[in-house]
Amino acid sequence: GNSVTQMEGPVTLSEEAFLTINCTYTATGYPSLFWYVQYPGEGLQLLLKATKADDKGSNKGFEATYRKETTSFHLEKGSVQVSDSAVYFCALRPTGGGNKLTFGTGTQLKVEL
Amino acid sequence: DAGITQSPRYKITETGRQVTLMCHQTWSHSYMFWYRQDLGHGLRLIYYSAAADITDKGEVPDGYVVSRSKTENFPLTLESATRSQTSVYFCASSESIIGGDEQFFGPGTRLTVL
Numbered sequence: 001g002n003s004v005t006q007m008e009g010p011v012t013l014s015e016e017a018f019l020t021i022n023c024t025y026t027a028t029g030y031p032s033l034f035w036y037v038q039y040p041g042e043g044l045q046l047l048l049k050a051t052k053a054d055d056k057g058s059n060k061g062f063e064a065t066y067r068k069e070t071t072s073f074h075l076e077k078g079s080v081q082v083s084d085s086a087v088y089f090c091a092l093r094p095t096g097g098g099n100k101l102t103f104g105t106g107t108q109l110k111v112e113l
Numbered sequence: 114d115a116g117i118t119q120s121p122r123y124k125i126t127e128t129g130r131q132v133t134l135m136c137h138q139t140w141s142h143s144y145m146f147w148y149r150q151d152l153g154h155g156l157r158l159i160y161y162s163a164a165a166d167i168t169d170k171g172e173v174p175d176g177y178v179v180s181r182s183k184t185e186n187f188p189l190t191l192e193s194a195t196r197s198q199t200s201v202y203f204c205a206s207s208e209s210i211i212g213g214d215e216q217f218f219g220p221g222t223r224l225t226v227l
Contacts, residue, residue: 034213100172
C-alpha cells in the first residue's frame with residue numbers, strides 16, 4: 001500500500017537558519033504530493049503541492065521538488081522565522097486520484113530567536 | 114462565516130456515552146472527510162462522503178457512524194465512546210479528489226474520553 005515517511009521531530013532551529021524536512025514515499029505510478037502545515041490550535045492548511053515528476057511547489061518561501069528517482073519530496077526554506085513554528089505534514093494522493101490522502105506522521109518545527 | 118467549522122472545539126465525555134461531532138462547510142463542496150489525529154500516526158481517515166446520502170468507510174471506521182442528509186453538514190457520532198477514541202478530530206472538504214486538488218480542513222475537535 002501507499003505510505004509516507006517523514007523525519008522525526010521536533011526540529012529546533014534558530015531564526016534565519018536553513019530548513020530541510022525530509023519526506024519519502026511509497027506508491028505506484030505518479031502520485032500527487034503535498035505539504036500541509038498545522039499552526040498551534042488550528043487545522044491543517046495546504047502549504048504547497050506538486051503533481052508530476054520534477055515539478056517544484058513553492059509558497060511563503062518554502063519549496064519542495066518532486067523527485068521520482070528518489071521517491072522524495074523534501075521541504076526546504078532558506079531562512080526560517082519564529083512564525084514558521086508549526087507541525088508539517090507530507091501527504092500523497094495516488095495516481096489517478098482517490099478519496100484518501102495518505103499522511104506522514106508530521107514533523108514539529110520550533111524556531112527560536 | 115465562510116469556510117469549514119467544527120463544533121464543539123473541546124469535549125470531555127465518559128466511556129459508554131454517545132457523542133456527536135458536528136462539521137459544516139459553506140462552499141457546497143461535494144466531498145467531505147473525517148480524520149483523527151494521534152501522536153505517531155499522523156492523520157487517519159475515518160469516513161468520507163462523496164455527496165449527500167453517499168458515505169463510505171475509511172481506514173479506521175470501527176465505533177463511528179456518519180450521515181450526510183445535506184451537502185453542507187457531515188456529523189460524526191461515537192455510538193459508545195471508548196478511551197481509545199480520545200483524539201483530535203478533523204473534518205475536511207474538497208470539490209474533487211483528482212490529482213492536486215486541495216482538501217480544506219476545519220479547526221478540529223479535541224475529544225477526551227474518561
